[in-house]
Amino acid sequence: MVYKTPFLKQVVVNDYDPPADGSYTWQLSDQPLAAVWLTVKADVKAVDVDMAEVMAALTTIDVWMGGFNVCHYSHGIDAMIMNCKLKGAWPYSVHSAQVVDDVVGYSFPIMFGAPYLNDKMCLPDSLSNRKVLTLGIDIDTGVIDDVLIDIAEVILPGANPMGAIKQEEHAVASKGTGDQDLWLQTNWDLLKMLFYAPTSPTGAVYTSTIERAGLEINDFAFGYKGVPWEILHGELMDELEGAGPVEAHSHLVAGPLACGFPINLESVIDHYGEMDFFYNYDLKWKAPLAGASTVKVKYNEGVAEAWRLITANYVLASKL
Numbered sequence: 001m002v003y004k005t006p007f008l009k010q011v012v013v014n015d016y017d018p019p020a021d022g023s024y025t026w027q028l029s030d031q032p033l034a035a036v037w038l039t040v041k042a043d044v045k046a047v048d049v050d051m052a053e054v055m056a057a058l059t060t061i062d063v064w065m066g067g068f069n070v071c072h073y074s075h076g077i078d079a080m081i082m083n084c085k086l087k088g089a090w091p092y093s094v095h096s097a098q099v100v101d102d103v104v105g106y107s108f109p110i111m112f113g114a115p116y117l118n119d120k121m122c123l124p125d126s127l128s129n130r131k132v133l134t135l136g137i138d139i140d141t142g143v144i145d146d147v148l149i150d151i152a153e154v155i156l157p158g159a160n161p162m163g164a165i166k167q168e169e170h171a172v173a174s175k176g177t178g179d180q181d182l183w184l185q186t187n188w189d190l191l192k193m194l195f196y197a198p199t200s201p202t203g204a205v206y207t208s209t210i211e212r213a214g215l216e217i218n219d220f221a222f223g224y225k226g227v228p229w230e231i232l233h234g235e236l237m238d239e240l241e242g243a244g245p246v247e248a249h250s251h252l253v254a255g256p257l258a259c260g261f262p263i264n265l266e267s268v269i270d271h272y273g274e275m276d277f278f279y280n281y282d283l284k285w286k287a288p289l290a291g292a293s294t295v296k297v298k299y300n301e302g303v304a305e306a307w308r309l310i311t312a313n314y315v316l317a318s319k320l
Contacts, residue, residue, distance in 0.1 A: 003157035039150035041105035060136030066129030232273030
């Protein structure tokens, strides 16, 4: 097919109604692929349903190019936060009412290049290494049900990319409180690293799963060294300006003239911190993991519990 457009966003499936919990697969375009947009829509079963609870309907997200796993997530909310960072914008809700049986939903892209629609950074065209999207779907999470899925793909006809973004969520077991090392693969350079900490500062204490963190390449600090959690959390401001969407909240001062900061202002993202090696979408800042002898995250575990690491790496097109 001949395209007379620099980009094309086209539907893969609309209002897909999965008949049961399970894994579902869709074939994607053979053309250069900039992004896949996902929308989770559902009916509210309870009040105060937040973004993470809606995204829990996605139990896995995988994109394959031939035998190469370009994207892997086990938590939909991790995928949303990382790709909001790569897109440089907050998501919008389909409907934000908290009335039982009302509809609710969120859309976000899985980005294979950044900034958005970058013809030098996307999945290349290929007839031999077919692109496939697989979603694990939970149709009734307890707080939402009647899940519907929309999928759209964004192609860049004629693009000849130099590389693409590979994303992966990693489950990290607790090693016990104190200073620890987490060894990383040295296959691809690193663009962004997100931490999901089940425990984040709340109440009267600053305790968090990860108290401090840094990165070492070949036993030398690179970019971050012993950075406190609160500053890693503050790194989320890059690309995402402002406080973001306020879902369910109350004010510190009660009454009709309520004022002060909303309680739970950050809501979902208060559990995330970041190391950013892709500032202003410039590859000159990337962490050179590819070919390194050793790479490790140096961190202090404040609470002995499992946590998650989410990475966005840069992969040369020749490796795909």
